Amino acid sequence: MDWFFQQLINGLGLGAIYALIALGYTMVYGVLRFINFAHSDVLMLGAFSAFYIAPKIEKVFGSQSVLACVMVFILAAAVCAVIGMTIERLAYRPLRNRPKLTVLITAIGVSLLIENTAQNERVLGSAPQAFPQLITERAIHLGNLVISSKDLITVLVTLVLLGGMWFIVQKTRIGTAMRAVSFNQQAAALMGVPVNRIISFTFGLGSALAAVAGILYSLNSSIEPLMGVQPGLRAFVAAVLGGIGNLPGAVLGGFLLGLLETFAGGIEGWSNYRDAFAFGILILILLVKPAGLLGRSSVEKV
Amino acid sequence: MPLVGAKRWLLVGIALAIVASYFSPQFNRYYLGVAIDVGIAIILATSLNLINGHTGQFSLGHAGFMAVGGFFSAWVSLYVGNLSHAFWYFPLSLVAGGLLAALVGLLVGVPSLRLRGDYLAIVTLGFGEIIRVVAQNTEAIGAASGLKGIPKLTTLGWTFCFAAITIYAISTLVNSTYGRGFIAVHDDEIAAESNGVDTTRTKVTAFVTGAFFAGIAGGLYAHHKQFLSPTGFDWLKSIEIVVMVILGGMGRTVGVVAAAILLTVMPELLRDFSEYRMIIYSLLIILLMLLRPAGLFSFHFKRRSQS
Numbered sequence: 283m284d285w286f287f288q289q290l291i292n293g294l295g296l297g298a299i300y301a302l303i304a305l306g307y308t309m310v311y312g313v314l315r316f317i318n319f320a321h322s323d324v325l326m327l328g329a330f331s332a333f334y335i336a337p338k339i340e341k342v343f344g345s346q347s348v349l350a351c352v353m354v355f356i357l358a359a360a361v362c363a364v365i366g367m368t369i370e371r372l373a374y375r376p377l378r379n380r381p382k383l384t385v386l387i388t389a390i391g392v393s394l395l396i397e398n399t400a401q402n403e404r405v406l407g408s409a410p411q412a413f414p415q416l417i418t419e420r421a422i423h424l425g426n427l428v429i430s431s432k433d434l435i436t437v438l439v440t441l442v443l444l445g446g447m448w449f450i451v452q453k454t455r456i457g458t459a460m461r462a463v464s465f466n467q468q469a470a471a472l473m474g475v476p477v478n479r480i481i482s483f484t485f486g487l488g489s490a491l492a493a494v495a496g497i498l499y500s501l502n503s504s505i506e507p508l509m510g511v512q513p514g515l516r517a518f519v520a521a522v523l524g525g526i527g528n529l530p531g532a533v534l535g536g537f538l539l540g541l542l543e544t545f546a547g548g549i550e551g552w553s554n555y556r557d558a559f560a561f562g563i564l565i566l567i568l569l570v571k572p573a574g575l576l577g578r579s580s581v582e583k584v
Numbered sequence: 585m586p587l588v589g590a591k592r593w594l595l596v597g598i599a600l601a602i603v604a605s606y607f608s609p610q611f612n613r614y615y616l617g618v619a620i621d622v623g624i625a626i627i628l629a630t631s632l633n634l635i636n637g638h639t640g641q642f643s644l645g646h647a648g649f650m651a652v653g654g655f656f657s658a659w660v661s662l663y664v665g666n667l668s669h670a671f672w673y674f675p676l677s678l679v680a681g682g683l684l685a686a687l688v689g690l691l692v693g694v695p696s697l698r699l700r701g702d703y704l705a706i707v708t709l710g711f712g713e714i715i716r717v718v719a720q721n722t723e724a725i726g727a728a729s730g731l732k733g734i735p736k737l738t739t740l741g742w743t744f745c746f747a748a749i750t751i752y753a754i755s756t757l758v759n760s761t762y763g764r765g766f767i768a769v770h771d772d773e774i775a776a777e778s779n780g781v782d783t784t785r786t787k788v789t790a791f792v793t794g795a796f797f798a799g800i801a802g803g804l805y806a807h808h809k810q811f812l813s814p815t816g817f818d819w820l821k822s823i824e825i826v827v828m829v830i831l832g833g834m835g836r837t838v839g840v841v842a843a844a845i846l847l848t849v850m851p852e853l854l855r856d857f858s859e860y861r862m863i864i865y866s867l868l869i870i871l872l873m874l875l876r877p878a879g880l881f882s883f884h885f886k887r888r889s890q891s
Contacts, residue, residue: 561710
């Protein structure tokens with residue numbers, strides 16, 4: 283029983299990170315209908331900007347203080363929001379009315395460009411670097427269970443951000459505009475929604491979430507230019523699992539995938555297949571529900 | 585009538601390959617290696633072109649089929665074959681690898697080809713990754729450390745013979761009455777179905793044929809590099825092949841072959857700037873997509889309208 287709850291806690295921590303990343307994939311898919319392959323690299327850039335920002339902030343606000351930690355999160359998110367918007371402006375906007383495949387390949391190109399540039403020794407270098415300790419590590423003991431402060435913070439931050447996202451998308455003017463663009467871009471433009479600005483905002487928001495996820499992912503571990511690839515792929519599977527373009531679906535998919543992966547990884551002999559596990563689940567679900575768990579299957583017009 | 589001389593071209597290709605093979609001991613070994621790489625890339629790109637170009641499905645798992653064929657034919661060479669009869673069993677081991685890849689292609693294709701567009705891309709990517717992870721955990725083929733000591737049987741002759749056969753088989757297939765179905769599925773699936781094309785069957789046929797040739801390319805690759813590691817067949821490899829098809833212009837065999845040559849030779853030419861090689865490569869992908877989205881070699885005449 284202890285084993286079960288311990289895995290549950292670990293799985294929730296991992297799932298929360300996947301959910302944050304998956305939200306970015308799914309939001310961009312919602313407005314532009316393409317998979318932003320560069321999202322996982324924005325996550326990596328988020329972790330690296332925190333890596334460079336943290337020492338400077340800690341000089342001002344004191345090391346391992348809550349305020350400094352919050353500032354690091356906010357600044358890294360801001361840096362990544364700018365990066366995300368720049369990518370959209372330079373690489374994706376010129377391709378707005380081209381076939382989807384063209385945009386998809388460009389996204390892969392952008393992803394490769396960021397990864398390879400970052401790996402260059404004069405930029406970030408490919409060697410792993412230790413991530414600074416942002417907050418004091420404490421473990422909470424509940425009977426035989428150990429809840430690390432890292433998992434707790436991850437889940438809390440995720441829940442706050444999810445609430446914030448829900449508020450932005452459902453309750454604010456710009457969120458209404460986002461949903462309008464996602465529903466029908468042309469009609470939204472005719473109704474006076476500034477489509478380009480909304481798309482830019484969506485990219486900024488998604489990239490900021492990726493930055494937060496990147497920092498949470500690298501707490502207590504090292505960072506390197508390819509660190510985004512694996513969580514990126516998983517989160518992307520999570521987004522598709524929940525029905526891509528569907529925000530609650532992405533969260534559900536993220537937590538589901540995190541839990542399943544932790545439980546499967548905990549079983550003897552299965553852990554070698556961890557990488558294949560996410561995809562196996564995805565394929566099984568897509569075969570039963572081709573539009574994902576919460577996705578609506580579109581009716582084909584003849 | 586573009587294919588009047590198709591058979592003649594096949595024979596010319598094979599003859600050239602045999603002649604080149606005869607003289608190949610005199611070539612510089614480095615250039616010879618690059619030439620074989622080019623031949624393998626041509627097979628991979630042409631076979632993916634059948635799936636992604638002619639049939640209009642988006643597969644991101646081609647490296648997985650290459651891995652299946654490569655590992656199986658290498659395993660056959662190492663544990664089943666008889667080295668003294670290499671000339672006869674080598675093509676057989678390649679075909680065996682191709683057939684197993686085709687079988688895996690069938691298993692992957694039947695369920696996943698019901699999906700479309702992005703979803704199909706993800707599922708094929710997923711299958712490619714699953715194949716890689718399974719290879720990493722199978723002791724018989726060396727698990728994570730890979731398969732070493734594969735006999736060096738791939739020659740220039742074999743590579744280009746198979747490249748010529750691949751190009752011939754796929755272009756005649758597409759230009760046959762049956763093969764018109766591929767293009768019909770590409771242009772409009774619903775219209776094709778209403779006109780009596782069995783779309784699922786057509787897509788699966790394209791998938792299995794593509795997988796077969798990818799498997800052969802994998803076998804050639806295995807016996808060329810003499811070492812196979814599962815990590816060499818991750819999704820970046822698949823993307824490399826997809827980029828060849830797209831740069832060549834989806835569904836244009838000549839363009840795709842040219843792109844395969846270009847993208848294999850270019851990294852070699854950039855060897856002096858090895859530090860910046862991949863940066864230049866990725867910049868090139870982005871710039872080409874922005875400036876020449878219909879392929880590097882597409883000019884405005886005879887352009888098929890995009891839906």
